[in-house]
Amino acid sequence: MKFTLSWLKDHLDTGADAATVAETLTRIGLEVEGVDNPAEALKPFTVARVLTAERHPQADKLQVLTVDTGDGGQPLQVVCGAPNARAGLVGVFGGPGTYVPGSDFTLKKAAIRGVESNGMMCSARELQLGEDHDGIIELPADAPVGTSFADYAGLDDAVFDVAITPNRQDCMGVRGIARDLAAAGLGKLKPLDVPSIEGSFDNPVEIRVEDSEGCPAFFGRTIRGLTNGASPEWMQRRLKAAGQRPISALVDITNYVMLDLGRPAHAYDLNELKGAVSARRAADGEKVLALNEKEYVLDGTMTVIADEAQVHDIGGIMGGEHSGVSAVTTGTLLEIAYFTPDNIARTGQKLQLTSDARSRFERGVDPAFLDDGLAILTGHVLEICGGEASRVTRAGQPPLEERSVRFDPDRTRDLGGMDVPVDEQKAILERLGFRIEGDQAFVPSWRRDVIGTADLVEEVTRIVGYDRIPSAPLPRAEGVARATATRSQMVERKVRRAAAARGLDEAINWSFIGKDDADLFGGASHVVANPISEDMKYMRPSMIPGLAAAARRNADRGASSIRLFEVGRRYMADAERPTVGIMLAGDKAPRSWLVAKGADFDAFDAKAEVLALLDAAGAPVGNLQLGMGAGDTWHPGRSATLSLGKNVLAAFGELHPRIERALEVPAGTVAAEIYLDAIPAARSSERARVAFAPPALQAISRDFAFIVPAGLAADSLVRAIRGADKALITDARLFDRFEGTSGLSLAVEVTLQPVDKSFTDAEIGEVSKKVIAAAEKLGARLRS
Structure with missing residues (x-):
């Protein structure tokens, strides 16, 4: 919502400067996003x-x-x-x-x-x-x-840009903002000048309401003999400051009344109307060419304004091109109507159509402001365009039921945390338009958002000032406070800290991606109803597209080594899946003497990060099984999964070449996804750590080199050796891979831990036989 200081002072008698106005607006809950002075x-x-x-x-x-x-x-x-x-x-x-x-x-x-x-x-x-x-x-x-x-030129006029929250429909016009400032003590609200225009002839256009649910009231009158030229300079200047483009006097006047008083209106070219004009439900498949030059297909849930020939207006949202006023318009039908907020919101969402009128009607305009709004609109038209006005036609009845809520001054202390004298509370509410009678506060017609006593407390506290609420410590229960974070939250925290400690940079990407990116990963199960743009319309089924875009941006800006991670959600058909995404690209270690300059990341680097983060998350890393190939998204020969049985905990490696091309990731990119919801919970809920008890005897290690079949996974060999004697073998790890004339050789270091006494040569020999036997079952033989 934009307006100028001089415009505000048309409604507010104040000598405050722009800085004071801006500070007061923000203080009372109307956040000022910017103040600009073209001068x-x-x-x-x-x-x-x-x-x-x-x-x-x-x-x-x-x-x-x-x-x-x-x-x-x-x-x-x-x-x-x-x-x-x-x-x-x-x-x-x-x-x-x-x-x-x-x-x-x-x-x-x-x-x-x-x-x-x-x-x-x-x-x-x-x-x-x-x-x-x-x-x-x-x-x-x-x-x-x-x-x-x-x-x-009078251009020294500050322009305010105020963010209006959805509940403050009364502040969608300059007068509503002036009312709030007057209630805050920044000046006095000027009385609204409503002209008395009786009209000199009967309205020749019959107006009917056939859809009382969508449009309870439709007031209108015609003006003939007018000239639709340019609007006055002062009006054009204010409309431009508010972000509106001046078009013609009639259009500018309706826009001005909407911005000035929060009351949308519409002007039809009288010569383009055929017979009676009615507010009715659209027929399924009925079409209308709107003022934005786009054609919309309507259905039976939508309210339209139509004559006996065709639809002229998507009720409360946008007028039609056919009956729009032009430079040759000499007669007009002015429309002031009340449209049901819920119906406007549903229609706008279905048609994906936004407008200034919709933003006001779906919040809820003042239903008691139809007659006065039409009189003010008519006064502007007669003053600027000339002509002769008819008498007003009133079809239907706006919802004018008076509402009241209980007024309890003590609740301001209980809920708002501040002591405000009763007389001051009443004065604030009355300046805002409420009427106080005993313990009842009668709600003004323009405050649809006030429904209970707590809303009155909010009105009083925001006008007095939230900064005046005294600070008070919260009560604390005796004893040690228990953790309130869920297991999932604790796991995410641990993973995030572990990733940062390993030198990864956290990325925070949008959860929305484009259709092409979503299709690369099996397609999106969820589509956003009101997307920010077409490229952000689909909920991501994978973390990879967002990380790929971040990697590209970093590479384009000269980053030589890219190490990114993101903790977020994948949006699958059945649920949201907490996931960690990892992407490594560029030079593996540009400033390290340990790694050759220019070396690229590979799948083993991604595996190392995955294992470290799984360990931090509490996964039983020692029991994980390595599965070759991670699916269609990944490179068939340079990717793998880590799982517990059939439960896949992570996938890592190089992306499939077609995915790499489509995402335009930097050369040498590897990635990973860790599925946090797949990590099994610990069997015990005890939080106490087990006391550290180092073994009394020193461990020994023995190295074994096996000639293995070409298709045997190293992980399978290591797991078989580790299980050869679970009592004595505490660890096994691969430390060498050699391929020669005799075939593929894998060397494994086996750690043995004595318990009661040191091992004898015979005992070590028995364990060695078990290790060799376990390897032979997989087709491996001891290298000579």
């Missing part, structure tokens, strides 16, 4: 008069001007290409050193076709005051030369 950029520009204008000696389309800048010095020579530049013209001048915001350059003395130029006479586009670039700005002949153009 700041235009301060160097002054009013100047062209004294002479002569043709440029080297260019037919250029003129050499002498310009009086009003500074008391000699006139300046300026080369100008504007066709309207002439002697006697008063315009806007920018001297050397002045930054031109519309053209994004700084003026300096320059020779143009051999003639010196000292600055420029400016157009509206160059000062970002409009789109006109056909000529320079022309000011009245009596404009004071030498004065600041921003001051002369």
Whole structure:
């Protein structure tokens, strides 16, 4: 919601400056996202008069001007290409050193076709005051030369950008914001000027309400004999400040009333209407070409405004192209209606159509403001466009049931944490429009969000100021506090800390991805109803696309070694799956003497990270089984899974070449996904650690080298050896791989731990036989 300070002061009698207004708005819950003053950029520009204008000696389309800048010095020579530049013209001048915001350059003395130029006479586009670039700005002949153009044009007017929360429908207009500021003591709310316009003839257009559920009330009147030219300069200036593009007087007036009073309205071209106009349900498959030049297919749940020939308006959201007013419009039907918020929201979501009107109607506009809103709208049209107004036609009845909630001043202390005198509470609520009678507070028609006593407490505390709530410590129970985090939360914390400790950088990506990326990983099961963009429409089935995009961005910005991880969710058909994604790319160790410079990451690097994070998460790493190949997403010969039985805990390795090409990941990229929800919970819930008891006797190790079949996985060999004697063998690890004329050789170090006494040679020999026997069962033989 954007508006200017002068606009606000039309409703609020205050002498507060922009900074005070901004601070107060944020303090009472209306967050100011920005305050901008266009005059700041235009301060160097002054009013100047062209004294002479002569043709440029080297260019037919250029003129050499002498310009009086009003500074008391000699006139300046300026080369100008504007066709309207002439002697006697008063315009806007920018001297050397002045930054031109519309053209994004700084003026300096320059020779143009051999003639010196000292600055420029400016157009509206160059000062970002409009789109006109056909000529320079022309000011009245009596404009004071030498004065600041921003001051002369009244541009010194701060523009506020306020974020309105969905519950504050009353602040979707400047008057509602002024009411809040008045309640906060920043000034006094001015009375609203509602003209009394009876009308001189009966409305020739019959208005009906056939869908009282979607549109309970439709008020309207016609105005004939008008001229739909340009709106006044003051109105255009305010609309531009609010982000609106001035179009024509009728359109600008309806937009202005919407922004000023939070009351959407619509103007139809009277000559394009055929017969009676009604608010009705659309027929299934009925179509309408909206003002945004897009055609929408409607269904029977949607409310439309239609005549006897066709649909003219998607009720409360957007008007139709066919009956929109134009420069040749001489008669109009003005519409002020009340549309049911829930119906507007559903229709907008189905059609994926947003508008300023929808944002107000779906929040809930003031149902008691139809007559006054139509009178104000009519007054603006008659004043600006002329014409003659009909009497008002009122079809239907808006929901005007008076609501009240219990007023209990003590609840402000109990719920709000502050002591506010009863009289002050009443005064605040009355300034906000409430009526207090005994223990009942009657809710104003524009506050649909107030439904209980707690809402009254919120109104009082926000106006008094949340910063005035005294700090108070929370009560603490006796004894040691127990952990409140769930097991899943604790696992994620441990994994995140372990990953950071291993030198990985955390990435936080969107959970939404594009269709093409989702299809690479089996497709998305969930589609976002209101996506930020088409590239963020599908809930991710994998962590890899987001990490790939992050890796690309890092590589494009010169990162030589990329080590990323992300803890998040995959969105599968049956549930959200907590997952850790890992991506390694670039130079494996650009600053380490331990690894050759330029060495790429490989699948074993990804495996090492996965095992470390699984161990941190509490997975039984020693019991994990290695499975070759991780699925269609992964490289068939350079990827694997780690599992417990059929329960897959992680997949890692290189991505499939087609995935790599599609995601455009850097060369030498490896990745992994750890499925946190697949990690089994510990059997015991005890939190106490087992006391450390080091063995009394020293462990010994023995090395075994086996010639193995080419297809035998090293993990299978190590697991078989570890299980040869579970009582004495405490560890087994692969430490060498050699491929020669005799075949593939794998060397395994086996650790033996004596318990009661040291091993004898015979006992070691027996264990060695068990190790060899276990390996032979897999087709391996001891290397000679």
